[in-house]
Amino acid sequence: MENTDRVCFHCGASCTGTPIVRENRDFCCSGCRTVYDILSENGLEGYYSMDRTPGARPGEVSGKYDFLDNEAIAEKLLEFYEDNIQVVNLRIPGIHCSSCIWVLENLKRLNKGIRYSQVDFPGKELRISYDSRHVSLKEVVWLLGSIGYEPRISLENYEDKPVAENRALLYKLGIAGFAFGNVMLLSFPEYFEMGEFWLEQYKPFFRWLMFALSLPAVFYVAGDYFVSSYRSLRSGLLNIDVPIALGIAVMFLRSTADIVFGYGPGFFDSLTGLIFFMTIGKYLQQRTYASLSFERDYKSYFPIAVTRISGEREEAVQLYDIKKGDRLLIRNEELIPVDCRLIKGNALIDYSFVTGEARPVSRSPGAKLFAGGRQVSGLVEVEAVRSVSQSYLTKLWSSNTFKEKKEERYTNITNTVSRYFTPVVLTVALLSLSYWLWLGKTDTAFNAFTAVLIIACPCALALSAPFALGNLLRIFGRRKFYLKNASVIERLATIDTVIFDKTGTITSAREGSITYEGEPLNRTEEDMLKSTLRNSAHPLSRQLYTILKSNNILTPDEYEECIGKGIEATYREQHIRIGSGAFAGNEDRESSPKTSVHINTNNRYRGKFIFGNRYRQGLSSLFRKLSGKYRLVILSGDNESERKTLEKMLPPGVQMCFNRKPEHKLNYVRQCQQNGARVMMVGDGLNDAGALQQSNAGVVIAEDTNAFSPACDAILDASRFREIHEFLRISKKGMQVVKISFALSFLYNIAGLSFAVTGKLSPVIAAILMPLSSVTIVIFVTLLTNFIGREPNNP
Known part of the structure; x- marks a missing residue:
């Protein structure tokens, strides 16, 4: 027996024919039931509690991916394969909601061979790491297809080609404009009461023609609002599309009732105009967002x-x-x-x-x-x-592999406001409707009700923080300060303590004098020294390596770099140790008045290279600008030989800590945080990776090496070292811009609602004002962040 009133528990489609019943739940096909069984058997029933009918009906995947058994083809899709660990990035067009993200990031509970899976929601991509001993690429893809998330696999898609623009919104804009223009044309005789032309026998025909022209605008162009609202209501939430969909529905039903019962021409002109201008607003927002898109590729450089x-x-x-x-x-x-x-x-x-x-x-x-x-x-x-x-x-x-979960305060504010915004708007709209109906003014009541629903859109509120912070990301990138994500700006704005490493951070690895004291090295020892230094990325090693003569380059049989101590290597029966005095076997020589690198060959101390440190240009000026606003600390693994020099160069009050090993730096940062400090650590990423990770914002200075730490939050080109105070100032100003834009968004909505409840604001004007408010907020934050982020004339 057919029962079309019953819908599938998994995908929400109508259960035509006899539905398949499992545990008192209806399913439209065996595929949906199978997905339900898979999720239930693996403890993933929470998928259905996040959203009702969140799934997609799985397609037929049997035999479809047999080509992935070919290793040559599979390797083209893999990003990484080493020691049974394989990583693949797949495009999943079916990702559409939080339920999708939740189930896809829990794939390891469906197959034990999957180690982790991570969703890129905007890009609709899924990155999966799996153990090839327990599951193959074909089985991973088959699993995704069987639960309704079939990946789109095309080998040419994995080449670096520009993504084609989605033109669906442009088509909708054209249809909305066509409907609006023709409905307005047909409405002119009603506006001007042209009795000679607009004879009684033609009125019904042209009114029904306006009704017909409005159908594609309402059900196709505005269809996304209805679909989004339906999903929102089914999940027990009220998203920002609910009031818009309700306003369109009320205008359409009211207008249809008017022409059916002969009350008048309805509001089809306002309705199609509303949809047309909202589509323009959505298109402009999309284009603006895409043009700013935070220049995601800027970090490529x-x-x-x-x-x-x-x-x-x-x-x-x-x-x-x-x-x-x-x-x-x-x-x-x-x-x-x-x-x-x-x-x-x-x-x-x-x-x-x-x-x-x-x-x-x-x-x-x-x-x-x-x-x-x-x-x-x-x-x-x-x-x-x-x-x-x-x-x-x-x-x-x-990636999340090294990403520390730190608060994103302003993003959470946006989400909270959006969550409560819709219920408040609906309440105001219903109160306005009730008030004017109670006064007997039906037209005013529906005008007020619809205008409130349309004009009170939180888009401006939701866009202010992403556009402000995103534009600052772009500005920082142009100035060679590369941030991992926008939340780093929020953390930079709260910093009160700045800690600097010394070697390779406040000193330049490319400049400075080097002298040698000790026994002369023979040719073999020089070759060993040069070849050993060639292996190291430490700033002192790189600086010393560049001044030594290039003789025979040797390949060490054994090599070990002890972080914070030095390097040792073995060449056949020859042995060399390079580093601190203690590491080189002469602790009493550690009291050198300068930064030194000691040499020991074949267990015999030979001498030391003394470095005349060349501090980065603008160091004194930078510290003067930071002092008074921030607590400043120099945290170095070197000895105290440079203390007096630094005391003369730097303003009073700068704390200096020397002879600190990497673990001491980490503990120092942690102790500062326990005392309530918000710490920015600036280092070279070699001996201070732990401190960078522990800090609220870790910044690596990059010069001529790719030894930066993946734990850092930002990378700063060494040539922009003197501008650190500028980046901190811009971050603070940027968060002020976000707060101001929030206030402006609230004022927009308060002013709009105050006018809309009077019934004097037509829905069409509301539809024009709604995207204008969003566009003005975007323009405001973009111009203001460009202003505060401009480069000074005299850097």
């Missing part, structure tokens, strides 16, 4: 460099200059920027940046190495097998 071998010459080049076939040097603790093949050296790669697991894997020459891994055992030479994908490195940097 963050100032990270890599060493390229050109003949016998080594040169530091920006990542985006690397091409397929280039030979690269990857030093200890440096990031592998591109998929490559190992040519020389034994690689020990930490792929935690990609997989989240810190278990290094060993690789021999000839093996393929993947972008995002970090070399942790000396230097290797590699050959790039493709050009650098900066967007991929950006995605890794922004």
Whole structure:
């Protein structure tokens, strides 16, 4: 027996024919029932509590993905595959709500071979890491298809091509404009009461023609509002589309009743005009948002460099200059920027940046190495097998693997206001309707009711924070200050303590004098020294390496870099230790008046290189501008030899802490936070990764190395070091702009509602004012953030 009143518990479709019943729940097909069984058996019933009928009916996937059994094809889709760990990024067009995100990020409960899954909701993409011993790529894709989230797989789609623009909204705009223009034309005789032309026998025909023209506008162009509102109501929530859909529905039903019973021509002109202007507003917002889109690719050009071998010459080049076939040097603790093949050296790669697991894997020459891994055992030479994908490195940097969950205060305010906004608007609209009906003014009542629903849209409120912070991201990027996400700006605005590392942070790794004191090194020892330093990315190592003569380059049999202490390496039977006095075996020599690097060969102390530190240009000026507003600290692993020099250069009150190991730096930051401080840590990312991660905002200074820490929140080009105070000032001003834009949004809505409840504001005018308020807020925050973020004339 057919029963079309019953809907599918999973997808919401009508159960035509005899519905399939399971646990007193109706399903339209065996596919939906199977999905329900899969979710129930794995403890994922919460999928249905987040939204009613959230699912999509699964298609037939049996045999559809057999081509993924071909390893050559599967490898083209994989981002990473190493030691049974494989990572794939799939496009899932069916992602549409929070329920989708929830179930897709819980795939590991459906299949134990899946390690984690992460949804990119705006891009409708799903990143999955899985163990190939327990599940194959084909089985992963089949699982997604079987629960209604079939991925769209096309090998050419995985090439870096521009995404085609979605023109659906443009088509809707054209249809809405056509309907509005013709309905207005047919309404002119009614406006001017043209009795000679508008004879009684033609009125019904033209009124029904206006009704017919309004149908595509109401049910196609405005259909998204009704669908969104229906889903919202089914889930027990009231989103911002509910009042708009209700206003359109009331106007359409009232107008239809008018022509059916002969009361008048209705409000089809206002109705189609309302839909047309709202569609214009939506289109303009979409285009504006897309044009600002926070220039997501700007982070592709963050100032990270890599060493390229050109003949016998080594040169530091920006990542985006690397091409397929280039030979690269990857030093200890440096990031592998591109998929490559190992040519020389034994690689020990930490792929935690990609997989989240810190278990290094060993690789021999000839093996393929993947972008995002970090070399942790000396230097290797590699050959790039493709050009650098900066967007991929950006995605890794922004992934949740190293992202600390920190509060996003203003985003939460927006969500809270939006949640309570709709019930308040509906209450005001119903009170207005009741009041004017009680006075017997039916036309005014419906005008007031509809105008309130349309004009009181929280779009301006919801857009103010994203546009303000997004534009600041873009401005910072242009000034070579690259933030991981917009929430970093909120944290920078609250900073009260700034802690600086010394070597490689406030000193330049490219400048400064170096002198040697001690026994002369023989040719073999010089070769060992140069070759050992070549492996290291530490600022002192890089500075010393550049001044030494290039003799025979040796490959160490053993290499180890002890963080905060030094380096040791073995070449056949020869041994060398480079680092602090204690590490080199002469603790009594640690009291050098200058920053020094000590040398020990074959267990015999030979001497030391003394560094005349060259502090970054503008250091004194920067500290003067920061003092008084922030507590300033220098936290260094070096000895106190530079204390007096720094005391002369820097303003009084700067706290200086020396001889601090990496764990001491971390504990110092944590202690400051326990005392209520909001800390920004500025370092080079090598010996201070823990402190960067612990701080409220961790900033890495990038010069000529890609050894930055994935735990940092921002990367600052060394040439912009002197502008740190400017970035902090702009962040504070930016949050003030957000607050002001919130206040303006509230004023817009209060003024609009005050006028709308009087019944003197027509729905069409309300439809025009609604997007105008959003556009003006966007223009306001964009202009103001551009103003506060402008570069000074004399940097």
